[in-house]
Amino acid sequence: MRPKLTRRRSRRRTAIALVGRGVLMWGLVLGGLRAFVVQAEQCGESTPESLSGASTAAVGWFATNQNADGTWLYRYDRDVEAPVEGYNITRHAGVTMSLEQAASAGFDAADAVSERGIGWALDNLFDGPGWRALALPDSAEIGSGASGLFTAALVYRRERTGDNEYDAVMHDLGAFMTSLVNDRGQVLGQWNTATEAPVPESFSKYYTGEVFWALALLHRAFPDDGYGAVAERIAHYIATERTEVEMFEPDLPDHWAAYGFAVMTTWPGYELPAEYDYYVRRQAGIQGMQIRYESQRTNSTFSYVTRGRQTLGAGLGTVGEALSQWTIVALATPRLGDLVAPLTDRARCAAGAAIDRQVGPDDVADADDVDAVLGAWFQFDVTQMDDQQHILSALLGTMAILEDRS
Amino acid sequence: MNWIVAALAVFTAVDVPQRIRQLRAVPPRERVVVAAGLVAAALALAAVATPLLDGLDISSPNLEIGAGVVLALYSVLAIARWDDTAPPPSVAGGVAPLLFPIVLTPAVGVVVLAVSARNGLLVPVIAAVVAAVLIAWSGADNAIGRRPLRMLSGAIGVVVGIAMVVDGAFAV
Numbered sequence: 001m002r003p004k005l006t007r008r009r010s011r012r013r014t015a016i017a018l019v020g021r022g023v024l025m026w027g028l029v030l031g032g033l034r035a036f037v038v039q040a041e042q043c044g045e046s047t048p049e050s051l052s053g054a055s056t057a058a059v060g061w062f063a064t065n066q067n068a069d070g071t072w073l074y075r076y077d078r079d080v081e082a083p084v085e086g087y088n089i090t091r092h093a094g095v096t097m098s099l100e101q102a103a104s105a106g107f108d109a110a111d112a113v114s115e116r117g118i119g120w121a122l123d124n125l126f127d128g129p130g131w132r133a134l135a136l137p138d139s140a141e142i143g144s145g146a147s148g149l150f151t152a153a154l155v156y157r158r159e160r161t162g163d164n165e166y167d168a169v170m171h172d173l174g175a176f177m178t179s180l181v182n183d184r185g186q187v188l189g190q191w192n193t194a195t196e197a198p199v200p201e202s203f204s205k206y207y208t209g210e211v212f213w214a215l216a217l218l219h220r221a222f223p224d225d226g227y228g229a230v231a232e233r234i235a236h237y238i239a240t241e242r243t244e245v246e247m248f249e250p251d252l253p254d255h256w257a258a259y260g261f262a263v264m265t266t267w268p269g270y271e272l273p274a275e276y277d278y279y280v281r282r283q284a285g286i287q288g289m290q291i292r293y294e295s296q297r298t299n300s301t302f303s304y305v306t307r308g309r310q311t312l313g314a315g316l317g318t319v320g321e322a323l324s325q326w327t328i329v330a331l332a333t334p335r336l337g338d339l340v341a342p343l344t345d346r347a348r349c350a351a352g353a354a355i356d357r358q359v360g361p362d363d364v365a366d367a368d369d370v371d372a373v374l375g376a377w378f379q380f381d382v383t384q385m386d387d388q389q390h391i392l393s394a395l396l397g398t399m400a401i402l403e404d405r406s
Numbered sequence: 407m408n409w410i411v412a413a414l415a416v417f418t419a420v421d422v423p424q425r426i427r428q429l430r431a432v433p434p435r436e437r438v439v440v441a442a443g444l445v446a447a448a449l450a451l452a453a454v455a456t457p458l459l460d461g462l463d464i465s466s467p468n469l470e471i472g473a474g475v476v477l478a479l480y481s482v483l484a485i486a487r488w489d490d491t492a493p494p495p496s497v498a499g500g501v502a503p504l505l506f507p508i509v510l511t512p513a514v515g516v517v518v519l520a521v522s523a524r525n526g527l528l529v530p531v532i533a534a535v536v537a538a539v540l541i542a543w544s545g546a547d548n549a550i551g552r553r554p555l556r557m558l559s560g561a562i563g564v565v566v567g568i569a570m571v572v573d574g575a576f577a578v
Contacts, residue, residue: 014494015503022507029476029512037472040463250576288578292465342578345465 036306041295044352051399054355057375058392059102059110062095062385064371066113070120072385076372079381083372089124089136091386093149096121098389098396100156105396114153121150122169126193131176132169133191141190141199144180147173148210152259155217167222174218174227177211181230185237186245187211203246209256212238216263228267235264239279251279253286255318258325265332272333280329284339287322291350294319310357313377317390320350324397331404344401351398354391407470407573409529411566412521416533418563419477419517420444421484422540425509426551431492434544436500441542443505444514448534451515452522459523466523467577473520474570480513481563488553509541520570524577 044050065073072095075084099114126135126142134146151173154166180188180198189204191197212234219228238260243251261280264270272280297303297310310316324347330339359373376383377391429437459469496504521530540546 015497018494018503019507022503022510025507026512026515029516033472033476033516034462037475038462038464038468041465041468043463282576284578285576288467289575292468339578346578 039296039303039307041292041349042298042353042356043295043349044354044356046348046352046355046398046402048399048402050355051351051395051402054351054358055102055105055107055392055395055399056109057358057360058388058395059099059107059113061375061388062099063109063113064374065385066116070116070118072117073372075382075384076369076376077382078368078373078378081367081369081372084382088386089134090143090146090149091384091389092117093121093134093146093153095385095389097149097153097156098393100153100160101393101396104156104160105399114157118153118157118166121153122166125169125172128176128191129196131179132172133176134173139193141192141202143204143207144177144187144189144191145204145207145210147176148207148212148214148256151177151214152210152217155214155221158221170218170221171225174215174225177214178227178230180211181215181234183233184241185233185235186242187234205252206254206256208234208238208242209254209258209260213256213260213263216260216267220263220266223267231260231264235260235276236273239273239276243279251282251286253290253319253322254283255287255322255325258283258287258322258329262325262328265329272329272336274335277335280326280333280336281339283322284326284330284343287319287326288342288346290319291323291346291353295349295353310379312379313354313357313383313387314390316350316354316357316377317387317392317394320347320354320394321390321397323347323350324394324401327401328397328404331401340405344405347394347398347401351395354394358391407521407524407570407577409525411569411573412525412529413533414562414566415473415477415517415521415570416448416514416530417537418481418559418566419511419513420509420534420537420541421480421511421513421556421559421563422537423550423552423556423559424484424489425541426547427556428489428491428493428508429504429541430544430547430551432496432500432504434542436496436504437542437544439500440505440509441538443501444509444538444541445531445534447505447510447515448518448531449527451518452527452530455519455522458519466520467574469516469520470524470574470577471571473516474567474572474574476513476516476567477570478564478567480511481560481567484560484563485557488556520574 073083074087077084096114096117099110102110103114121134125132133142134150135142151170154170187208188198188202189207190199190202192199215227215231219231238257294311297307299310323343327343327347330336330343357377359376364370364374377387518530
């Protein structure tokens with residue numbers, strides 16, 4: 001018969017061996033999860049001060065890099081310290097719009113920079129049958145998106161200054177956009193200058209949302225001129241049909257549509273139809289997923305292998321824009337109230353990540369052209385003006401919702 | 407996360423049929439210790455879930471994805487395997503190795519953390535209480551501690567795990 005003490009020790013050793021295996025298993029599972037599934041989300045600090053500082057620097061980049069004719073440095077390669085050829089009129093309109101948002105938010109330096117951008121755009125209006133559109137000279141096809149973003153800029157300017165100098169231009173642009181919207185609410189993306197007709201089936205991923213947003217803003221500025229009904233038609237199409245008709249599965253992440261719906265919630269007496277809730281929730285989820293993933297990227301070797309490289313500034317910016325605009329929609333719609341807190345968190349995360357990734361004074365190397373890099377966002381040592389545009393708008397949107405919630 | 411999915415996630419993570427089978431020869435007093443320990447652990451994990459995630463810079467939907475992966479993988483193993491051996495004699499009144507590591511597996515811990523962070527304290531704790539009562543009640547041995555029921559629990563766990571991954575991915 002074994003002594004009692006020995007039996008107890010043996011029992012303890014067996015139990016301890018199992019506990020040891022259990023600890024090892026817990027360590028492997030938790031370690032594996034942390035390493036591959038739930039890496040830390042790097043959301044930085046998005047305080048009112050840091051948001052304002054980053055926005056000021058972005059506005060400064062546009063002021064410093066604006067040409068005499070009102071255009072901006074389009075693309076810059078930090079590696080070879082030289083601009084890259086090219087210009088895009090839709091992005092010109094987008095930058096002008098973003099600067100108007102900044103001026104409206106109290107960044108006074110943006111005003112003069114935007115005015116010069118507006119001046120260039122006014123020199124590039126195409127006269128069509130009963131309308132005008134923003135287009136480069138000799139364009140074979142005129143896209144609707146540029147006119148949408150330019151209209152948004154002009155509406156923001158009108159609301160900010162009370163100046164109605166460009167009302168006629170806005171109505172002409174509105175006529176062009178309205179002519180491209182069919183009864184179903186679909187927006188044709190292109191108008192052909194040779195055939196003098198819209199290009200059939202020329203639906204665009206982004207122009208639909210840009211036109212929708214512009215018309216929603218026009219309705220806010222001119223409530224009696226019929227823009228609201230057209231905007232509502234597009235809204236209904238986007239929220240209930242577009243995903244299937246244009247085959248975007250699970251859905252197209254559309255920050256421009258988010259702007260449009262956010263503006264509609266500012267229309268007096270407007271209530272978002274309940275049938276749009278699914279679309280709003282799905283969009284909020286898709287954008288939330290994007291920033292939860294993107295914020296895990298650090299560009300370290302391990303992060304690069306497991307998460308890929310950090311996205312370009314415009315990519316991060318559009319996510320931040322969408323999150324802040326859907327927050328505005330949720331704030332105005334009691335049924336969607338449960339989205340407010342998580343959307344605000346994600347918008348702050350996008351803004352914080354953007355602030356962390358902006359080139360600050362300490363990031364400028366001796367070999368750098370300070371004017372071209374300070375306040376900008378780079379990927380592969382290249383920045384494009386819409387990197388600054390989208391992140392500036394995202395920062396401003398986040399500032400707006402934080403002010404609204406405080 | 408839907409509360410039914412949340413409760414099923416905790417319940418299937420505990421793997422009640424297998425645990426009951428493993429504890430069939432354990433004295434009732436030790437089974438009560440194990441059951442009480444399970445509830446206490448669930449309560450503690452649920453209470454620290456949100457501050458823990460904040461400290462680690464993890465959003466609750468991302469942990470839901472991770473917990474869904476763990477639950478689905480664990481449940482696949484649960485479908486395929488069946489442990490009919492009795493555990494070694496316990497120490498500390500059943501705390502080791504009955505409560506830990508036999509009942510408190512990583513799947514239980516991660517799922518309770520994820521469900522608590524997404525749905526609050528109540529659902530995971532109630533699910534843990536139900537599982538604990540079944541584990542403590544020796545009358546359930548023959549009825550529940552059977553392989554077909556473990557396979558059913560595992561199948562539900564796989565479905566719930568996948569649902570958690572999808573829900574976490576599309577959550578804000």
